[in-house]
Amino acid sequence: MVVVAIIDLEHQLILNRIMLPAAIVLLIVAPFWGEAGLGRSFPGIDSEMLASFANSVASGAGGYLVFALIVLVYPQGMGGGDVKYAGVLGLLLGMPAALVAFWVASVVGGVVAIFLLATRRKGRKDLIPYGVFMSLGGLVALWAGDDIFSWYRGLVY
Secondary structure, three states, X not given: OHHHHHHHHHHOOOOXXXXXXXXXXXXXXXXXXXHHOOOOOOXXXXXXXXXXXXXXXXXXXXXXXXXXXXXXXXXXXOOHHHHHHXXXXXXXXXXXXXXXXXXXXXXXXXXHHHHHHHOOOOOOOOOOOHHHHHHHHHHHHHHHHHHHHHHHHHHHO
16 A cells, blocks of 8 residues: 555556556455454355455445446546555455545545645646545554444444
């Protein structure tokens, strides 16, 4: 995530040569998250390995599809690298941590964008590298995603 953030910040690119190998490795390790103490559940699946794999794949596909839809609706707002990165983060984090990551990225990215626009450091047509905020969201989700999601559920329910 740090490498992606640095490259995106410096070049406004999220490279396929990073995303594709990452996706392949994450698909291979997806059934084994439980062995690392990061077990994932999936409705209707009792097998821990299969549930972990299904959760990762559904999270990756969901992240990819949501961001692809955003690009279809507003193509100038985001690049294809961001779409692929959303899929990779979904594979890595699973649900509900991926939701936390995307929420943190949206909030922090929005606040920074408003600040940059308000201070005239960026204009409306200038690029703001969103991969940086997705990486930050991913790191927050890795460190505290379950706690944040539990806190949020406590507020809602």
